Amino acid sequence: MAAKAPTIPLLTPYKLGKFNLSHRVVLAPMARNRCYGYVPQPHAILYYSQRTSKGGLLITEATAVSDTSLGFTESPGIWTTEQVDAWKPIVDAVHAKGGIFFCQIVHIGRVSNQAPISSTDKPLTPQIPSNGADVPQFAPPRRLRSDEIPGIVNEFRLAARHAVAAGFDGVEIHGAHGFLID
Structure with a gap:
């Protein structure tokens, strides 16, 4: 037997x-940093569709919810019509292969070089890489005011709606590095 x-x-x-x-x-x-002006580019169709399997789950790279949530200059966003429209053929390609696609929506917090806001005004202490790579430098964050919190929540709400409009099957919400109180 x-x-x-x-x-x-x-x-x-x-x-x-x-x-x-x-x-x-x-x-x-995972960060790809291959967008232009925070708009996903057509080559992402190939990237994501190559990684798709029937019934498999894919989650996008960190996708900014607004122009105040940005981290790195070549990462995607989902707060404008142009960005939503750019995501549509990418999502369609994943669906065409039977994949399930979630958009990771993010507010990057203090891990930014673009006037970051955070729960703290403490700058991020970069870790020195063991491989000798350059140590990233981040701009000092501004502490988020209590009256700004509803606006951030609304940015996530709108980004989730935009993800649905782009055809995503769901969203994964990521609070980002350094946004939480340390």
């Missing part, structure tokens, strides 16, 4: 809310 092949948990189906994933391997969000 032949031995039964072992079950590999990563390759077994999983029900995630209303989604039936064919496996548990997820394309995790």
Whole structure:
């Protein structure tokens, strides 16, 4: 009698809310920094579709919710009509291959070089890389005022609506590095 092949948990189906994933391997969000003017570019169609499998889950790179939530200059956003329209063919390509696609919406907090706002006015202390790479430098953050919090919440709400308008299946909300109180 032949031995039964072992079950590999990563390759077994999983029900995630209303989604039936064919496996548990997820394309995790990772910075690509290949946008222009915070608008995703057509080459992202190839990038994301190459990583798509039928019933597989993909999560975009950190996608800014507004022009005050920016981190790096070549990262995407989803607060303008132009950005939403640029995401549509990317989402369509993932769906055409049977993938499930979530947009990671983010406010970058104090990990920014663009007048960052944060829960604290403490600058981020960069970690010295062990590989000798350059140490990133960040602008000192401005402490977020209490009366500004509803505006930030609204930016996330609008970004989620824009993600739905672009065709994404869901959003993953990321508070970003250094936005939380340390």
